[in-house]
Amino acid sequence: MRICLISYEFPPFVYGGAGTYAKNIAEKLADRGNELYVLAFGGTKGNYDHKNIICHRLGNSGLPRPLWIPSYWLALHRSFERIEKRTGGFDVVVGNGFSELSLPKRHNAPPRITVMHQSAKRVIELVRPSLLERIQNFSNEMGIAPLFDPLLVRRSDKIVAVSNFVKQSLVEDLKVSEGKIAVIHNGFNDFYKEMGxxxxxxxxxxxxxxxxxxxxxxxxxxxxxxxxxxxxxxxxxxxxxxxxxxxxxxxxxxxxxxxxxxxxxxxxxxxxxxxxxxxxxxxxxxxxxxxxxxxxxxxxxxxxxxxxxxxxxxxxxxxxxxxxxxxxxxxxxxxxxxxxxxxxxxxxxxxxxxxxxxxxxxxxxxxxxxFSWTKAAGMMERLAIGLVECHER
Missing domain, CATH: 3.40.50.2000 (Glycogen Phosphorylase B;)
Known part of the structure; x- marks a missing residue:
């Protein structure tokens, strides 16, 4: 399959769990023989050093940091169709969190999967950030994300939740039907190190x-x-x-x-x-x-x-x-x-x-x-294949 992964965070720009997720799910999907086209933030040109992965860098890292993600969204909106045509079209699009925010739903577009790492509404309710904190974190789940989670859900053909807790949060907070959500637990990086x-x-x-x-x-x-x-x-x-x-x-x-x-x-x-x-x-x-x-x-x-x-x-x-x-x-x-x-x-x-x-x-x-990234990638691949088959009928 030809898979487009839209992820603001991707090596070397990794700041948290979303970036770790993008790196590992992309590599394991590529290891299964899929072609991965990653649309990520950053000015670095050249391919990602992994077989079957091509990374397109979007946005301007020369801007002040608060403007990085808006510059990424703008570049994604402008560049997606051009990249899609150049690659010969995608079988499925996978959005990592709200990285795909600026990508509208198009007629006859490939099926879209959105990976949700949390319900932003639930985060706000539990953390109760101040107005200043929300402004400082406007580009993540403590900022503007609660405003746009419903839009991402409507645009998606399938939601992947990283835990049953996230699934239940989305059902309760955004009124998403349970049948639209698949739970795929994260894998992990093996940090065991033998030492004398x-x-x-x-x-x-x-x-x-x-x-x-x-x-x-x-x-x-x-x-x-x-x-x-x-x-x-x-x-x-x-x-x-x-x-x-x-x-x-x-x-x-x-x-x-x-x-x-x-x-x-x-x-x-x-x-x-x-x-x-x-x-x-x-x-x-x-x-x-x-x-x-x-x-x-x-x-x-x-x-x-x-x-x-x-x-x-x-x-x-x-x-x-x-x-x-x-x-x-x-x-x-x-x-x-x-x-x-x-x-x-x-x-x-x-x-x-x-x-x-x-x-x-x-x-x-x-x-x-x-827990295994290989297992998670296999579940993601099967989910994508099912969506593609339904899309082609």
């Missing part, structure tokens, strides 16, 4: 003294949905009891978070690493004793699966689609989502590491069995 004892100890010592445990958090640090402030509060309550270092890996402006850490006197115990490379992330997942998700909104919880693939026990709040990914068999799934509940879970795991290390060992097998 010497390499392992040297890697740990780069971040913490030998007597210290290591707790890992991965997520955008200035995204309130990730609940980092809650984790820091919980950590401060038990840091003397658990004797651990908290490592925070993720992009975003660190100014406010550094001030917050200083105000609690946690400078020696919390390390803000910023955005890290994949290789560094492999190392962090391998050397940590515990992975924590303190999010109060997650549609899926990709980092949890990554951590489990690295044989780590997890702590997560039971919100959104998290319970589709983990249970108490994988660590601690918190029903008590309070600061004290989170603090208690940290103390429980770090005081009983032998028990939870055994859970971590089992987590890898669980993650490999349940």
């Amino acid at each position: 004892e010497k390499e392992y100890l040297e890697a740990r010592r780069r971040y913490a003294h030998d007597e210290k445990g290591i707790i890992l958090f991965v997520g955008r640090i200035n995204d309130r949905r990730k609940g980092l402030a809650d984790l820091l509060k919980a950590f401060s309550l038990v840091r003397d009891q658990i004797g651990s270092k908290l490592l925070v890996a993720g992009s975003g402006d660190q100014t406010d978070m550094k001030a917050y850490i200083r105000s609690m006197g946690l400078e020696e115990d919390v390390n803000l690493l910023g955005k890290v490379t994949d290789e560094e992330l492999h190392t962090l997942y391998t050397i940590c004793d515990l992975y924590v998700s303190s999010s109060f909104y997650e549609s899926f919880g990709l980092t949890l699966v990554e951590a489990m693939s690295a044989k780590k026990p997890i702590i997560a709040r039971d919100i959104g689609g998290i319970s589709e990914v983990v249970s108490n068999d994988n660590g601690i799934l918190l029903q008590d989502c309070s600061i004290s509940g989170l603090a208690g879970a940290l103390e429980e795991v770090m005081h009983n590491l032998n028990k939870y290390e055994q859970i971590g060992q089992r987590n890898r097998e669980y993650a490999l069995e349940k």
Whole structure:
């Protein structure tokens, strides 16, 4: 099949889960012999370095960042038909989130699938961002997306939800019929890294003294949905009891978070690493004793699966689609989502590491069995084939 994937985020412009999704689903669909034409943001010319993938870069990265996505939408609107004709036509169009916003529904157009990572209306209700935050994040689900989700749904022939939680949210919030939505769980990048004892100890010592445990958090640090402030509060309550270092890996402006850490006197115990490379992330997942998700909104919880693939026990709040990914068999799934509940879970795991290390060992097998980008791509391909066959009748 000739598949057009419309995704604002695509390597090297990847900032979150949508970009990770686009990269992996495109590569696995291409590995199945499909021709992938990716329409992504960025000024970089040339093909993406993967067999069967051609990437067209749209928009102007030379503009101020708030104008990047409007420039992408404008270029998509102007260029889509030209690219389609040049390639000989597409069998199906797949839109990643609201990347496809500026592409109108056309008569006799190929069938369209829209991948929905969340209900933007639900995000707004849970996070309750200020007007300033909505303006600052106007190009994502906390900004203008709630205004346009209904339009995307109407234009689409089929919706792919990344979890049953997202499906139910779309049914309730946008009145989408259940039959229009297919649930295809995300896969994950395998972050398991074999290390010899010497390499392992040297890697740990780069971040913490030998007597210290290591707790890992991965997520955008200035995204309130990730609940980092809650984790820091919980950590401060038990840091003397658990004797651990908290490592925070993720992009975003660190100014406010550094001030917050200083105000609690946690400078020696919390390390803000910023955005890290994949290789560094492999190392962090391998050397940590515990992975924590303190999010109060997650549609899926990709980092949890990554951590489990690295044989780590997890702590997560039971919100959104998290319970589709983990249970108490994988660590601690918190029903008590309070600061004290989170603090208690940290103390429980770090005081009983032998028990939870055994859970971590089992987590890898669980993650490999349940979640796979290859499996997700196969389901997407079958869905697309069914739409194409109906379209041709």
